[in-house]
Amino acid sequence: MVDAAGKATSIPLVGGGEEPTLDRFSVEGRRASGFPRLDVPLGDISLPESAAAPPALPQVSERDLVAHVNRLAHRNFAVDLGAYPLGSCTMKYNPKICDWAAEHPAFSNLHPSSPPGITQGALEVILEIEAILCELTGMSRATFQPPAGAAGEMTGLLIMRAYHESKGRDPGAVIIPDSAHGTNPASVSLAGYQVRQVPSDDRGMVDLDALASAVDEDVAGFMLTNPNTLGLFEEDIVAMADLIHEVDGLVYYDGANLNAILGVARPGDMGFDIVHSNLHKTFATPHGGGGPGAGPVAVTEHLAPFLPGPIPERVGDAITWLQPERSIGRVHGNHGNFLVVLRALTYMRALGGEGLRRVAERSVLNARYLESLLSDDYEIPYPAPCMHEFVASAAALKRATGVRAMDVAKALIDYGFHAPTMYFPLVVEEALMVEPTETESPETVEALADAFNEIAQSAHTEPQEVQAAPHRAPITRTDDALAARQPVLTWHMAAEE
Amino acid sequence: MDFTPHTSGDTQRMLAHLGLAEISDLFAHLPDEVRPAAPLDLPEALSEMEVMSHIDALGKRNRSGLLTFAGGGIYDHYLPPVVRTLTMRPEFVTSYTPYQSELSQGVLQLLFEYQSMVASLTGLPVSNSSLYDGPSSGLEAVNLAVAHKKRSAVWISRGVHPHTRQIIATFAHARGIEVVDHPLVGGRTVWAPEGVSQPAAIVMSQPNYLGVIEDYDAARAVATEQGALAIAEVDAMTLGILRTPGDAGFDIAFAEGQPYGNPMSFGGPVLGMFAVSKPLMRKIPGRLVGRTTDTEGRTAYTLTFRAREQDIRREKASSNICTNQSLNAIAASIHLAWLGPAGLNEVGHQSVQKAHYLAKRLEQLRGVKMATPGAPYAREFAILTPADPHHVVDQMAERGYLAGIPLSDDYPEFAGGLLVAVTEKRTVDELDGYATALEEVLADG
Missing domain, CATH: 3.40.640.10 (Type I PLP-dependent aspartate aminotransferase-like (Major domain))
Structure with a gap:
């Protein structure tokens, strides 16, 4: 559920259980595709460099393929589900026209x-x-x-x-x-x-x-x-x-x-x-x-x-x-x-000329407004007026509570928002780079600020909870070192394990 | 149209909160000299209905609906509706690069499945999650080889797509790469190693740009003799019927991936397929998805080998690429899964049969001959006619056919050359119609 400001109030926006990879649905002889019969006389053509056998692609029905891909979609956040304040990425609404x-x-x-x-x-x-x-x-x-x-x-x-x-x-x-x-x-x-x-x-x-x-x-x-x-x-x-x-x-x-x-x-x-x-x-x-x-x-x-x-x-x-x-x-x-x-x-x-100018005006307005609503737990290291995005530092919060920028970003996921950009630019310690974009309403911007501020409060009262966030996404944090050390890049490699 | 939600009341309330009076106050700190001296000359806003009329009007200025016999990497294959329906899900269309794996398992797993299918198709164990397109993937392959072998020369067959060779040439100068072309004789590459620098790689195309099936083993042997990597540019849709580059012992394969899941799109967006052998795994350019576990031990997917990338390595990165063509790769995966091994084989088989049928019909026309007589070809072939191929293409368009791609611009030795591609979509009536139309065009001079 979400409230009018796009803030998740109960179930998460992204869910769904683990989904097997498509090769696991494969059954010898099953297929989705069909073609008209060959309508030219069958020629006796022998090509050099012919394959000994067709490639080992999955053999699935269209029905199983559709269900698989749709279940995977359910495990993915997107602009079309909620605010995506990913700094430097300008994740604005994409008009359907x-x-x-x-x-x-x-x-x-x-x-x-x-x-x-x-x-x-x-x-x-x-x-x-x-x-x-x-x-x-x-x-x-x-x-x-x-x-x-x-x-x-x-x-x-x-x-x-x-x-x-x-x-x-x-x-x-x-x-x-x-x-x-x-x-x-x-x-x-x-x-x-x-x-x-x-x-x-x-x-x-x-x-x-x-x-x-x-x-x-x-x-x-x-x-x-x-x-x-x-x-x-x-x-x-x-x-x-x-x-x-x-x-x-x-x-x-x-x-x-x-x-x-x-x-x-x-x-x-x-x-x-x-x-x-x-x-x-x-x-x-x-x-x-x-x-x-x-x-x-x-x-x-x-x-x-x-x-x-x-x-x-x-x-x-x-x-x-x-x-x-x-x-x-x-x-x-x-x-x-x-x-x-x-x-x-x-x-x-x-949009026309006027509308394009309005994009700039409202993207800056939203960013400046959001920046002003953040609590003192988020320092703004460079106080010049921000444009369409701003960079806050969680360094003081980290010193006080042990909660880092990474934790704040991941905790935001539990509020139904995408995480901001973190640890960039490199010149700011514990950087959180936030870009609300012009297509979010003031209510959504306020809900975002509330979420940031509640996370900072939680950092003081229950830091371990924040450090273990997200709690309501389909998975928790991933072991990226394992992925790089023991690479499993295909289902063939997975089968060799 | 206005896609911002702010009412004037919203704007006033927010400005008041910031202690500002007018929206222009947000920009008060910008120096005067950076503001445009006069109002910008931009069109007025349009409603959606007006925008649609405008786009429709532009669309009408294209001659669409021609029966397509042009290929050269971009082909008119049958695209089942299931590809569009699934690919256009907003979770795929409107998400960012999947850095936050907690929110991106859908895209990440689909890209992992894409990598798996590309590995099967190429016979090489490691695929990235796609690059921009086929030709620019050739540049990335060359860069990889030059860095890996620490040699600056590359040998490239003239059968490699001209656009691939042009992109490599664009960048070769800045990077100090020496490109050595190797000629086609009778449509097949002659590797002439005398008197030229030892290469980091040899690059061939299978089938080559003229449609001719090359000798993998001969090229592989030259690469081995030179201590070079062997790189193959392959035609995606014939991977179901031809030997894989991995089976032929090649180190890197790349392909234009458009035929899988993507409309011709005036050439973009499409995708570059890119796969390498195990020893090159950690040098592959582009995004790569790996399987891992989350803190609760569940299977999860994440972007991996990130240490190679520009945002971490900065000026020491081996590639500046920081995106892939995710949505196009997802479309490719869905199409490949729909095709399955039998479907992919059938598309390849029907395309070959129909191409050979058409070639035989055309060879019987007065003045028409095969550009590379006797050379084996799969689903694309080059003919020579007595006319300027640009004229032929224009005249054939009047009759409803996109007849092919003129060869003369890229291969001056084939002044009357026309590259003709045939897919499973073309019916026997369309093939016969093409032959009849070409006969008329040539008779008219």
Whole structure:
């Protein structure tokens, strides 16, 4: 049961008993599939490299398959069940009109190698969303090939490299703040650059002096999330961008937190040159249990020739695929996660300019409101006004009660909410990173605050209970060390045990 | 439309609580210069009905409903409704990456089952929970091999999907990887090891991009001789009828997984299948689900080998990938379970029979020949016609057929080349209709 604020009052939202793996339902000779009889004359075809036997897939009826998968669904939490304040992930409500668009057969049944003459609608979708995304970010052109945020980062870094090479330069380092997402340093080093890290200052923002001393002729660029991973707007951004531009470096915007500034401020106006957006965060496309997402990359006019290709271009009355003049090449097998892009366009058109700005306003309002409702057990280490999310510390609570950030997060599950992000960013001890998003009502935000505060009270009175949370989920905490030490990655490996 | 629930009363009450007067006060600390100088030029909001009309209108600008004979990794197979019904459950669609295992047993177990089925299909013991798509999985395979062997060269067959080779080329420069192409002769790869750097891996495709069935053992022998890893790009839907890469002794297999459970989707979202041998288990890129127990001893699933990943390893990570194509992998699992071994075999068998029937029909047309005469093929094959294949595709579209993929852009040696794929969905009437239409198109010049 849940009350009107979405707070679980009795039975948990997620339940269900242990479910055997599908191979356990398999019975020799059982099958779900059926096909029409072969209607061409049976040819005598003997193929080299033929299989000796068909692969050992489970043999199950459709009825058993359906029940199995539905029982497993019951063991999974989701945005569609309740609030999901997972910081940095923007787990907002995913409008169902966008599902409708993604399943539209005029798009979902298109083969990617179809000639442009028969896919003008799909190409128009890309041009239309490109225009909106560029207006929102203050950029000039975009690629929709990158299928995820990390892929967008890599694409942006390759564009950075190509830009410098076009000027006969070969700088070797990219600067990132110490509060950056882990993908930033991983992408930087995989793109062949050295990571140069700059510290945060006591405001929780990039230390401008430290940045100035990190900048030299060997700097190819600077990657920044703004608002940063502490949920704070980097107030010196224009000065920072100037420092980088002075050595002809490029400034890269990690769009993880774009939700907070939609229609209010633009990366292009801040001095950024390359911007990736996560359509699966900001533009409400569902996360799908880990993917698919989409990480389009938008750039200023002078970087457009380096974009991955092909990209759609209007030539006369028709749209066709063209390779940008100095393209870095292809980064996806086809045109990126097109149906995710179509969902995002549907969302943008439904909301319009006003609605997109309202997203930013209400995401910040909800976060600021929730932050203000938390009890003193949760310290806010950096007091600047938060944007769409905030980072609280459970360090004092841990010292007083032994209850850690992990325990608080797991205890929240028993209240019918998803856990917040924990232990990130690394610059905050016992970090709890909370992002309510704009789609939660004030009542839900208040219920979330009540849950946090009750957990803190329980930490003082019955800490062991909190440390053993969750109590009402289908399972308790897992032995992750065992999973890594004695890997069981398939049911074949399970059978060998 | 507005998907935020706040009434003006709600907003006023919350602002008052924060000691603010107006919503814009939330942003008062932002410097003036970062705000747009003029109002943004964005479309007006639309109601759901208006959005639907707009999307419908865009959809009408596509010529949909063509009978598809294009393949190249993305195929028009029969997709049973059960896949959509189950995959669209909101618990799968609207959950995040399953970090919190207590709330994610459904997704985690389905991905564990996906990994198990991919292991069966590839004959390799360890599969990740999917990557972005087939071609970009090829890049991850090459990266793995380069890191594992500490050598910078890779040998790649020209039979590997051109988009796979293009993606590898995009990244090879930044990472200092030297790519050595190996030619196709008569449609099959000739591994010519003289005078080139020792490779970290050799990469082949089975069947290759031209549809031709390659010699696994010959490629494996070259890899062994060079002390390199053997990597195979495979066609997912022929895994039911062809020998597995694991059986052929390959170290890594990857595939475009779209044919399992996913519509063609203009090429995305789809999924990359990726499996490795036991010695490479801890080097596999992407998300991996493992079985463990909870504190009460119950079976539970969790993301494992997390120590490899970017959020922990940061700049020392071997891959920056932090997602998979979970929902597409779940769709793939459900479709595979629906097919079962008999169904997968039947799809492969019918596709091969129908492809060979069509090829024989087309070979009888005036001016049409097989691009690689005599070479064995499964369900896809290349023909040569006297016409520009782009023209052929456009003219065939007028007659209701997506005729195939022109080869000339990627293989200039096949100027009139057209790659034709056949699935179990095509009926004999459609195959005959295709042959008749092609005859007309070629007769018209």
